[in-house]
Amino acid sequence: MGFFRALLHFYPASFRAEYEEELAAIFARRLRDASGWPGRLAVSIDILFDTLSNAAAVHWDILRQDLRYALRLLVRAPGFTLTAIAVAALGIGATTAAFTVTDHVLLRPLPFPEPERLVKLWEDQSPQGIPVVEPSPANYRDWKRMNTAFEAMAAYTDISANMVGAGEPERLDGAIVTADLFPMLGVQSALGRVFGAADDRGDAPPTLLLSNAFWKRRFGGDPGVLGRKVILNDVAYVVIGVMPEDLHFPRRTTQFWTPARFVEASFADRTDNYLNVIARLRPGFSIERARSEMRVVAAQLERTYPKENLHLKVSVTSLRDEVSQKSRLLLMAVLGAAFCVLLIACANLANLLLARALARRRELAVRTALGVGRERLVRQLLTESLILAICGGILGVLLAFGALPLLTRLVPNGLPIADVPTIDLRVLAFTAALAIVTGLGFGVVPSMRACGSGADLSGLREGSRGGLGGRKERLRSALVMAEVAGSVVLLVSAGLLIRALWRLEASDPGFRSQGVLAIETMLPMPKYASPARRNQFYSQVLTEARALPGVAGAAYASFLPMVNTGGIWHVTVEGRPPDEVKARDAGLRFVTPGFFATMGIPLHAGRDVGESDRPETPLVAVVSESFVRKYWPGQNPLGRHFAIADATREVVGVAGDVKVRGLERISEPQVYIPYRQLPDGIGQWYGPKELVVRSSADPGALVPTLRQIIGKADRDQPISQVRTLAEIVEADTASRAAQVRVLGAFAAIAFLLAGIGLHGLLSFTVSSRSQEFGVRMALGAQRADILGMVLRDGVRLAMAGLVPGVTLAYLAGRTLSALLAGVNAGDAPTFLTVVGLCFAMTLAGSLLPAIRAIRLDPTLVIRAE
């Protein structure tokens, strides 16, 4: 019989209390009446199913009843209901938004079959200080040949190319891939076919795959594009396929793919590092096993090529983890902040419900007196809080939808995923779970409290009030303290990040960004292989640009700072022993005369490069200050010689340092070489392509004229990028600015919620202590005394939250230190500002209750008693 009694626990307790005895009696009777053990077994099974199905039905009945009752009550108190829903929506919305982007970037599997088996392989040159280097084709070929850990290995590299011949010339981002890449990823073409081995041979005719977006934009989604010829960098490619819409590989800006078509010469230089290598682990092989195997492969290659592969290891990382540590930390900070907002929202809601439960003491006491069990009441109250949380959840999802455009900026560039995270079933399931947990979280304590000893018959006494400093009051105070502490943590974190952003924005990039327009015109090869033709283009464009009204200077350079950080070469200096390993020492840029003046880069010594610096005159260079500090500290560098890019050059000038890698990173020394001394063979990459124009007027107004000038110099020459240097500097801190905005918004919400919580608690205290205040005033207390009492209460609460909040905030700042750009985690101005804000909030929150307290008329209050 014990089993059947236990079964009855599937019924709600209130139902059990009513009918348990009878049900048990009937079970006993049915068992007694059953004949033999088969009969008893049949009866037992029948009772089991009957109990399960009916218990579910009873629960459902009660739920419907509670829902009806709760909805009626909530509609009757619209102010409370709307406030609670709004608070829940803020918490759930913030968390949903943060989860959406974190899930998109960090958690969701990559959009390929069995993505966990995909890995990326890098050359690990840690002894040279560079743990992650793109592999060379020669090493890639050997790794592929010598390993057994991978089912397939493929390589790709980013390129960009000028497309002409189909309307407006255009600069496109694309990728060169080996033919086995797409089969390895498990990607098929949406139209046509992907590359086969025949397309990837050195002598194969050039073929091309288009991205879906590019196909739609440029060819109107015409299936007839297959077989058409497209001219990229003066070479005709035949379109053989269009890739599916959701393929963003290797990055989301990729618009076309061509086969690598390696020839034997591609493998000649083992230190020609430019490939990205990706591989698929054999089924059952762990990444650890692959690593240990690649250690053996690397050691073998080091023995075979002791010079080129000295100390060269192979690093194997999961493709999913190709997110920088900084992006990861940034997203975790945003998610953490969102959870903080959610907790604060829960504390706020719990407080609202506690206050409401006190106001409903009479109702609850009446229901208890009518014989409604405690479990039923708790259940009823939880239903109410769940309704609030679910409504808040629905509103929160809408808020998250609204926040998506801002969140998109938190998605890092280099991943093969879409730029806009989607709010899909997965996210909605998370939000639903969140809403339920939230509803239980903020509902459970208030409802237990409401239905506990406080709800006894004493609640029936008219005018009974919550005991001052009683248990409920302490709980509510603790919740408000937690809210204050949480908002302090968020305010300090946001404040530290704002300070870091300011510090970066105020830091000197090494050039004057205001008033400079930059236009990219990549001169295609082999059309511009001849120096004469190149120089003709530059001089025509620059002469006409310099003649424009308001233009103070114009120049061409290989790369813009912060846009292209590449082009780094080994340097050898006369009189210094050669380095044991080839180090990447200095960035190399080819510039026309006037580059430094146009960019606003100071020339500290010597001269600018000149038109007279020609291939037949002595090879010269302007170097940066840090270059001088590295090689000739404390000496005059002018007239000294060093070798870079296979030629020895004389230093003729010293320019200021430029933060070419962005404001937050350490940049290598720079070497500037006159554009006429560009060696053959590196023209495509190093040939000056960035036109910079300094104007005293709005640089944007120059764009149409400059387009005309460029079009006149070469009708087929596309303009790929137009932006101002100021925009480039701004873009350098854009993800940081987006993060600051998100965290700032969270902090503001938290701060507001904490203020509301404080205000609510003090208002409640004042109204429940009105009699006490009245008596005090009747006995001679001054209004200032009463005001002081209320304000002291507020300050005490704020202080109690502030102290743990400041401690936690310091710890949070320490965790974020990688994002703080050198701002101290204990940054005094930030902390002082937050403490100041906190006191302002306390005053603002206490003011109304305090005014209400001193306006009390003692005679009225006492008479009311």
Added chain:
Amino acid sequence: MPDDFPVPASLLPLPEATFHILLAVADADRHGYAIIQDVAARTGGELKLSAGTLYRSIPRMMEQGLLVETRERPAPEQDDERRRYYRITPFGRDVAQAEVRRLAQLLDLARASGFVTGRA
């Protein structure tokens, strides 16, 4: 806890179990097990009301005002103190009669369209 008693028609059609329970208590107050036995006897064993169904129906019927629990107990030698006895209310009688009328009209309709021959 209904705000006010509904009209009988608003509860129709009655769930089968509800109708049988009303029939079982129509002539006498009965306790739970007696209702189960009465329903089984009345339907020739065809409808075996389970305890779960019965006790799920009872609170709902009491809420709807069809039944009340009665404090009157039978003679002590026939009583079991665990038992609870239920009595039909006048409203319950009205509802049962309304259901009977509804079924009868249904039957008439069926006869008129030739689905039913002879007496039911």
